[in-house]
Amino acid sequence: MQRDLHDLWGGAVLALLGLAVAVHSAVSYDFGTLRQMGPGFFPTLLGATLAVLGMIVAVPAWRRQGQAAPVALPEAAAVLGSIVLFGLTLDWLGLVAATALTAMIATLPSERRGWRWRVVLAGALALLVWLVFSVGLQMTIPVWPWSR
Amino acid sequence: MTVSPFRSLMAVALVALSAGAAAAQDWPTGPVRVVVGFPAGSSPDTLARLITQPLTQRLGQPVIVDNKPGAGGAIGVQQMLVAGNDHTFGVTINGPLTTSQRMVDDLGYDTATDIAPVALIATSPLVLGVGAGMEVDDLAGFVELAKSRPGDLTYGSVGQGSGAHLTAELFSGATGIEMLHIPFTSYAEVTTSILGGEIDAGFMAHSAALPHVEAGTMKVLGITSAEPSALAPDLPVMAGQAGLPADFRAELWNAFIAPAGTDPAIIERLNTEINAILADPAVTAQLLAMGWQAQPGTPAELADRIAADTELWGAVIDRIEAQE
Amino acid sequence: MSAAEGLIFGLGVALQPTIMLYCLIGVVLGTLIGVLPGIGAMAAISLLLPITYYIPPEAALVMLAGVYYGSQYGGAVASILLRLPGTPQSVVTALDGYPMTQQGRAGVALFASMVSSFAGSILGIVVLVLLASWLSAVATSFGAADYAAMMVLGLVAASTIGAAAPAKALAMVVLGLILGCVGTDVNSGVQRLNFGSTQLMDGINLVALAMGLFGVAEVIGGIRGAERHGVPERVSFAQMMPGRDDARRMVGPTLRGTGVGSFFGALPGTGSTISSFLSYALERRIARRPERFGKGAIEGVAGPEAANNAAAITAFVPTLTLGIPGDPIMALMLGALVIHGVQPGPMMIEARPEMFWGLVVSFGIGNLLLLILNLPLIGIWVSILRIPFRWLYPAIIVFVCLGVYSVRGSTFDILAVAVIGAAGYALILASFSPALLLLGFVLGPLIETNLRRALLISRGDPMVFLERPIAAFFVCASVALLLLSAAQSFRRRGRRAA
Known part of the structure; x- marks a missing residue:
C-alpha cells in the first residue's frame, strides 16, 4: 500500500520544526507571564502549536492512501543552484557575468538540447538586465568584475 | 654584479613608500x-x-x-x-x-x-514632546508630575537601545523620576500614540515635533542640545533645569x-x-x-x-x- | 477651503503640462516596475528619489505617487499570467487569477483586475476627499489594543483562504507567525531565531519570502512539460471583455474591496498587502459557493485588486493630514518633501494647498492614464504566454534575484530566496498553502507587538481588550466568527454522517 507520503512527511517535518522552535525559545528567551509576556512567549506557544498541528496532519496520513506527485529534482537543483550562484557571484563578478552564468545554469534542465540558444539567451538577458537595472533604474550595483 | 638581499629589500621598500605617496596624491583614481x-x-x-x-x-x-x-x-x-x-x-x-x-x-x-x-x-538635538492635553507647561512641571506619580507616566521610543530610549533613560536618571518605556518601531507610531493620548511623552527630533506644536496638538518642554536650536530659538534648553546638570546634553x-x-x-x-x-x-x-x-x-x-x-x-x- | 473649491484649485495645479508629464512618467514607470517580479514601489521610489532633487516638489510628489499606485496595477499582471506576484500585495490576485489563465481566460482576468483597480482608486479618492479628517481622527484614536484585536479578527477571518484540510491551513498560518518572530523583538530588544546573524536582525525580507514562495517555487514546477502546453491564441478585445455574468459578479467585490482597502490603507501600520488578503477572505466568507474560490472565481481578482488600489490612495490620509507616514513608502514620500524644504505636518493642507489638492487631482488623472494605458496593453501582456517558457524562466529568476536585491542591496537576501524557494516547492508538492504562510507572516508581528504593548500600557490588565470600545468590537467579532465556523463545520460533518 502506498501511504499518503506528502502529508506524512509534511506533517512530520512541521511537527519537528515546531518542536525545535518551542524548545529553543523556551530555553533561550524569557517566557514572561500572561500579563507581562516576554520575548519567548509567542515563539514557544507558536512552536508548540505547530508541533501539534503537524502531528494532526501526519498521524492520519499513516493509514491513508495517497499518490506521490513527481518531484522535479534536476529542475529544482538547477533553479536553486543558479540563484545561489547569482547571490554569491554578484558582488565580485558583477551584474553582467553573474547574469550570464546564472542563465546558463538555469537552462541546464531544459528539454531543448544544444548550447547555441543558451548562449544567445544568456547574452540577451545580461544586456536586458544591464539596461533595466544599471542604466534605467540607476541601481548601485557593480557591473563588471573590476568596477567596484 | 650581485645585489645583496638587504639592498634589494630596501629598494622594494622605497618603491612601495613612494608608490604610497603617489597614490595619496593621485587619489581618487576611481569612483568613490x-x-x-x-x-x-x-x-x-x-x-x-x-x-x-x-x-x-x-x-x-x-x-x-x-x-x-x-x-x-x-x-x-x-x-x-x-x-x-x-x-x-x-x-x-x-x-x-x-x-x-x-x-x-x-x-x-x-x-x-x-x-x-x-x-x-x-x-541633531531631541525634544521632549507631550500631548497637548497634559497639564504641564514646562520641564519642571513635568518632572514634578512624574515624581508625584512614580512609574505611572509612559514614554515611547523607536525601540530598545534607540537614541530616544537612551535619552529618556538619561533624563529619568538625572532627574530621579521613573517612567514606563513603551517601545515602538518608528517615530510615526510614537507620534500617533502621543496625539491619541495612549502614551504620555517621547523624545523625538525637533524638526518632526515642531509641526504638531504649531497645530496645537503637541507641546514640547525642552531641547537636549547645549545651545538653543536656530530652528526653534524659543525652545528652552534642558540643561540646568528641573534638577538636570548644567552639562546635560544628548x-x-x-x-x-x-x-x-x-x-x-x-x-x-x-x-x-x-x-x-x-x-x-x-x-x-x-x-x-x-x-x-x-x-x-x-x-x-x-x-x-x-x-x-x-x-x-x-x-x-x-x-x-x-x-x- | 471646501472640497469643491479644493478640487477646482487642484485641477489648476494638476493640469499644468509639467505636472501632467511627471504624472505620466510616474504611472508608466509604476506599471512596468509592478510587472517586474520582486522590484516594487519601495525600491523604485528610493531609486528615483535622487532624481527628484532637480524637479519642483509638486511634480516630484505627483511622480512618486504615480509610481506607487501605478505599481499596484502592474503587480497583478505577472500574478495572473504566471502565478508570479510582481509585489507582495498582488499575491492574493494569483489565487484566482492564475486559474483563470489556465482556463484560457487570462484576458478577462487582466481586464477585471484593471477595471476594479481603477474603480477602487477612484472611489478611494472620493473617500480621501470626503472623509480625510474623519479617517485621520480614527487613525490617531486607534490604540495598541485596538490594533491587536483587529488583526486577530483578520487572522481568524482569513485563516481558511483556499484550504482543503483545516489542520494543514492552520499549520501554514502558524508557520508564518513563527517566521514573523524572526529578528529583533520590538518590546524587549532581544534577537530571536536569527542564529546570531546581523542580516536577520530586522527579520526575514518580505519580498524575498513572497518571491521565494511563489515565483521560484512556480518556476521549478513549471519547467518540465512546459513546452508541451498549447500556445494560447491571440486574444481579441471582445474576448477579454467580461461577459454579463462576470461583470455582475465583479460589482459587489469591487465595492466591498474598496471599503476594506480605504479603511486599512488609512490606518498607519496596515496597508495594501493586508487589505488585499482581507478583501479576499471577506469575499470567500460571504460567497454563496465558497468552493469556487481558488478555481478561477472572478470575485477573487476584483475584490483584492480594488482593495489594494484603494489602500494605496487612502494611505496618503495620515501622511498628508497629520504628516505621519503609515508605511515605509509613505515615509519615503515625506522624505522627498523634506528634501524640498516642505515640512510635512498637520498644517500642510492649509500652508501648501497646492500640494494637497494638486496631488489629489493628480491621483484621478493618473488613474485615468493608467486605465487608458493598461487596457490596450492587456493583449501584449497575454502574448507573454506565447514566449516559450525556456526563454522566460531564466529571465524570471534573474529579475526575482535583482528585485529582492533592490530592497536593501543585500546578497544575503538572494541566498534567502533560494532557501525559501526550496521550502516553497516542497510546500506546493505536499499541497500546503503558501499564501496562508505569507498571511501569518504579515499579520503576526502586528498582533504580537500590539498585544504586548497594550498589556504593557495597561500594566498587565487584560480587561483593556474589553474596555476600549473598538477593541471590544473586534474581540466580539472574532469570537462570533470562530463560533460560526465551528458550527458550520459541525453541521457539515453531521450532514455527511447522515
Missing part, C-alpha cells in the same frame, strides 16, 4: 563609494547625499551613495569594512559607532580598532568614517573637503531645515566624540540592564 546604513530617502541618507553631491565636484570623481540598510545602521558599517580599498567610506549615525557593540549580538567590528574617524557632519549625530588603515593623507583630504562643504551657507541651511546642525571639525574631534558618547551611553545601558 559611500556606504549608508539606512534606506534611500531616510534622514541619514538625505544628509549623506547633501555631502556627496558637492564632494563629486571637489574630488573630480563620481561619489556614489550605496544604501545597505539594516540592524540600526550596523550593516552599513560592516559592508564598508568588507570593501576597504581607499575608495570606500561610510556615513553613519552615532549608534553603530557607540552603542551597537552593546546591542547587537555579533557585530563583527570594533569601533576602536576597525574605524578611522574622518569628520563629524552634523548633530544629541544624535552623523559622521563620515573610513575603514581603519586608510591612508592618513586621504582622510586629511576628505576632512578638508567636507569642512569646506559644511562652510557653504546653502548646505547648512538645507541641513537645518531637516533638523541637523552642521558641525565642522577634525578627525581627532570626532574620535573624542565617539569616545565620550560610548562612555555616556554605556553608563545608561548599564543602568537599564541593572534594572531588568
Whole structure:
C-alpha cells in the first residue's frame, strides 16, 4: 500500500520544526507571564502549536492512501543552484557575468538540447538586465568584475 | 654584479613608500563609494547625499551613495569594512559607532580598532514632546508630575537601545523620576500614540515635533542640545533645569568614517573637503531645515566624540540592564 | 477651503503640462516596475528619489505617487499570467487569477483586475476627499489594543483562504507567525531565531519570502512539460471583455474591496498587502459557493485588486493630514518633501494647498492614464504566454534575484530566496498553502507587538481588550466568527454522517 507520503512527511517535518522552535525559545528567551509576556512567549506557544498541528496532519496520513506527485529534482537543483550562484557571484563578478552564468545554469534542465540558444539567451538577458537595472533604474550595483 | 638581499629589500621598500605617496596624491583614481546604513530617502541618507553631491565636484570623481540598510545602521558599517580599498567610506549615525557593540549580538567590528574617524557632519538635538492635553507647561512641571506619580507616566521610543530610549533613560536618571518605556518601531507610531493620548511623552527630533506644536496638538518642554536650536530659538534648553546638570546634553549625530588603515593623507583630504562643504551657507541651511546642525571639525574631534558618547551611553545601558 | 473649491484649485495645479508629464512618467514607470517580479514601489521610489532633487516638489510628489499606485496595477499582471506576484500585495490576485489563465481566460482576468483597480482608486479618492479628517481622527484614536484585536479578527477571518484540510491551513498560518518572530523583538530588544546573524536582525525580507514562495517555487514546477502546453491564441478585445455574468459578479467585490482597502490603507501600520488578503477572505466568507474560490472565481481578482488600489490612495490620509507616514513608502514620500524644504505636518493642507489638492487631482488623472494605458496593453501582456517558457524562466529568476536585491542591496537576501524557494516547492508538492504562510507572516508581528504593548500600557490588565470600545468590537467579532465556523463545520460533518 502506498501511504499518503506528502502529508506524512509534511506533517512530520512541521511537527519537528515546531518542536525545535518551542524548545529553543523556551530555553533561550524569557517566557514572561500572561500579563507581562516576554520575548519567548509567542515563539514557544507558536512552536508548540505547530508541533501539534503537524502531528494532526501526519498521524492520519499513516493509514491513508495517497499518490506521490513527481518531484522535479534536476529542475529544482538547477533553479536553486543558479540563484545561489547569482547571490554569491554578484558582488565580485558583477551584474553582467553573474547574469550570464546564472542563465546558463538555469537552462541546464531544459528539454531543448544544444548550447547555441543558451548562449544567445544568456547574452540577451545580461544586456536586458544591464539596461533595466544599471542604466534605467540607476541601481548601485557593480557591473563588471573590476568596477567596484 | 650581485645585489645583496638587504639592498634589494630596501629598494622594494622605497618603491612601495613612494608608490604610497603617489597614490595619496593621485587619489581618487576611481569612483568613490559611500556606504549608508539606512534606506534611500531616510534622514541619514538625505544628509549623506547633501555631502556627496558637492564632494563629486571637489574630488573630480563620481561619489556614489550605496544604501545597505539594516540592524540600526550596523550593516552599513560592516559592508564598508568588507570593501576597504581607499575608495570606500561610510556615513553613519552615532549608534553603530557607540552603542551597537552593546546591542547587537555579533557585530563583527570594533569601533576602536576597525574605524578611522574622518569628520563629524552634523548633530541633531531631541525634544521632549507631550500631548497637548497634559497639564504641564514646562520641564519642571513635568518632572514634578512624574515624581508625584512614580512609574505611572509612559514614554515611547523607536525601540530598545534607540537614541530616544537612551535619552529618556538619561533624563529619568538625572532627574530621579521613573517612567514606563513603551517601545515602538518608528517615530510615526510614537507620534500617533502621543496625539491619541495612549502614551504620555517621547523624545523625538525637533524638526518632526515642531509641526504638531504649531497645530496645537503637541507641546514640547525642552531641547537636549547645549545651545538653543536656530530652528526653534524659543525652545528652552534642558540643561540646568528641573534638577538636570548644567552639562546635560544628548544629541544624535552623523559622521563620515573610513575603514581603519586608510591612508592618513586621504582622510586629511576628505576632512578638508567636507569642512569646506559644511562652510557653504546653502548646505547648512538645507541641513537645518531637516533638523541637523552642521558641525565642522577634525578627525581627532570626532574620535573624542565617539569616545565620550560610548562612555555616556554605556553608563545608561548599564543602568537599564541593572534594572531588568 | 471646501472640497469643491479644493478640487477646482487642484485641477489648476494638476493640469499644468509639467505636472501632467511627471504624472505620466510616474504611472508608466509604476506599471512596468509592478510587472517586474520582486522590484516594487519601495525600491523604485528610493531609486528615483535622487532624481527628484532637480524637479519642483509638486511634480516630484505627483511622480512618486504615480509610481506607487501605478505599481499596484502592474503587480497583478505577472500574478495572473504566471502565478508570479510582481509585489507582495498582488499575491492574493494569483489565487484566482492564475486559474483563470489556465482556463484560457487570462484576458478577462487582466481586464477585471484593471477595471476594479481603477474603480477602487477612484472611489478611494472620493473617500480621501470626503472623509480625510474623519479617517485621520480614527487613525490617531486607534490604540495598541485596538490594533491587536483587529488583526486577530483578520487572522481568524482569513485563516481558511483556499484550504482543503483545516489542520494543514492552520499549520501554514502558524508557520508564518513563527517566521514573523524572526529578528529583533520590538518590546524587549532581544534577537530571536536569527542564529546570531546581523542580516536577520530586522527579520526575514518580505519580498524575498513572497518571491521565494511563489515565483521560484512556480518556476521549478513549471519547467518540465512546459513546452508541451498549447500556445494560447491571440486574444481579441471582445474576448477579454467580461461577459454579463462576470461583470455582475465583479460589482459587489469591487465595492466591498474598496471599503476594506480605504479603511486599512488609512490606518498607519496596515496597508495594501493586508487589505488585499482581507478583501479576499471577506469575499470567500460571504460567497454563496465558497468552493469556487481558488478555481478561477472572478470575485477573487476584483475584490483584492480594488482593495489594494484603494489602500494605496487612502494611505496618503495620515501622511498628508497629520504628516505621519503609515508605511515605509509613505515615509519615503515625506522624505522627498523634506528634501524640498516642505515640512510635512498637520498644517500642510492649509500652508501648501497646492500640494494637497494638486496631488489629489493628480491621483484621478493618473488613474485615468493608467486605465487608458493598461487596457490596450492587456493583449501584449497575454502574448507573454506565447514566449516559450525556456526563454522566460531564466529571465524570471534573474529579475526575482535583482528585485529582492533592490530592497536593501543585500546578497544575503538572494541566498534567502533560494532557501525559501526550496521550502516553497516542497510546500506546493505536499499541497500546503503558501499564501496562508505569507498571511501569518504579515499579520503576526502586528498582533504580537500590539498585544504586548497594550498589556504593557495597561500594566498587565487584560480587561483593556474589553474596555476600549473598538477593541471590544473586534474581540466580539472574532469570537462570533470562530463560533460560526465551528458550527458550520459541525453541521457539515453531521450532514455527511447522515
